[in-house]
Amino acid sequence: MKHTARHHRTALMSALVMALSGHVSVVAAAGNASSPAHSTQKAKVAHMTSESKTRVASLLKAIETGESGPVSAINPNKYIQHNLAVADGLSGFGAVLQALPKGSARVNTVRIFQDGDFVFAHTEYDFFGPRIGFDIFRFEDGRIVEHWDNLQPTPAAPNPSGRTMTDGPTTPGDLDRTDENKALVKAFVDDILVGGKTDRLAGYFNGDDYRQHNPNIADGLSGLGAALQAMAKANVTMKYARVHKVLGEGNFVLVVSEGEFAGQPTSFYDLFRVEAGKIAEHWDTMETVSPQSEWRNANGKFGF
Known part of the structure; x- marks a missing residue:
């Protein structure tokens, strides 16, 4: 029934x-063999x-x-x-x-x-x-x-390139290159988003081949440039101040950062997909960090 x-x-x-x-009973973790073979440990x-x-x-x-x-x-x-x-x-x-x-x-x-x-x-x-x-x-x-x-x-409509905030590939590949991909994405965020070294921007992408899932930005570096120009014209600023955590599996890398958007303290979560050593796709969420007087816990938004 x-x-x-x-x-x-x-x-x-x-x-x-x-x-x-x-x-509530604890679900038992996998047991440890006394002298496991390499293949057994991987499994x-x-x-x-x-x-x-x-x-x-x-x-x-x-x-x-x-x-x-x-x-x-x-x-x-x-x-x-x-x-x-x-x-x-x-x-x-x-x-x-x-x-x-x-x-x-x-x-x-x-x-x-x-x-x-x-x-x-x-x-x-x-x-x-x-x-x-x-x-x-x-x-x-x-x-x-x-x-x-x-x-x-959730936005009411797809972004200018017809993409939603969640569509696109879901399965990680290149599992043996996780550390390499994390290092690439971390360098991009440090150089470009935190450091503002825009002269290095093109080196992280394969030309204009860049799929964008931010609800307000179109595909490609050209779409990113147009969005930044529109923000500047509207006097809307976005600043990444600090990276707190970089997590990855294969060719998917998530970066947790804090900074400001439109003058408000903001938490940035950016998920990137890497392809052949270049950033190929991006998803994100932004959330305003509430004043400490409104917090229901004392752990902070980040605290890694």
């Missing part, structure tokens, strides 16, 4: 209460990576379905929250779920990646309104202990 949305929501809230009481790492991604995807989907099982991915004794509108711990997560109108949430995770202990996801939400979000989860001993996110309202 199919459960109702109310039943699932109640089950999820019950799971949160149980977790806070320490009664184990691949399994753990796949498992962590699956657990994150299930936890996010539970916001919509109300399923209780995925809550066991979170360590009830240590859950550090960096969404400034949410209190620390499972109690903070539960309070947000309780505030949602029944049956209103929708969650569609479009792409998900892992870099060591970090899993990061790119998701379409209808969560107090339609939004596009990046979520980062940190795992410790097989369970989630920390969360960051960056959310932006």
Whole structure:
């Protein structure tokens, strides 16, 4: 018999209460062989990576379905929250779920990646309104202990090149070049977005072949240039001040930065796809950092 949305929501809230009481069982991590062969170790790492991604995807989907099982991915004794509108711990997560109108949430995770202990996801939400979000989860001993996110309202229409904020490739390639691709993207952000060294811009791209998913910018360096000119004419400034984290899997690299947009403190999450040693595609979200007087936790927006 199919459960109702109310039943699932109640089950999820019950799971949160149980977790806070320490009664949710821990999902066992893969065991360690005493002297594993190299191929066995690679298979184990691949399994753990796949498992962590699956657990994150299930936890996010539970916001919509109300399923209780995925809550066991979170360590009830240590859950550090960096969404400034949410209190620390499972109690903070539960309070947000309780505030949602029944049956209103929708969650569609479009792409998900892992870099060591970090899993990061790119998701379409209808969560107090339609939004596009990046979520980062940190795992410790097989369970989630920390969360960051960056959310932006979903635009009403595609960008000037007909692209949405989430369409495009989803599967990472060039897995053996992760570190190289992270270094390339980090250098681009440091040189261009933070350092303003525009004379180096062309070296990071294959001519004008650059797919753009920012809702206000067209494809190519030409589209980026036109957008920057329009911003300057409107006296709208954008400044990247500091890079906090660079995460990657294969040819996808996420950069978390802070700075200012239109005079407001802003969190920038930029996802890049690298192709043959050049930046080929870009997705992003920008979120204004709220005043500290409004924070529901003391962890800060970044805190890596």
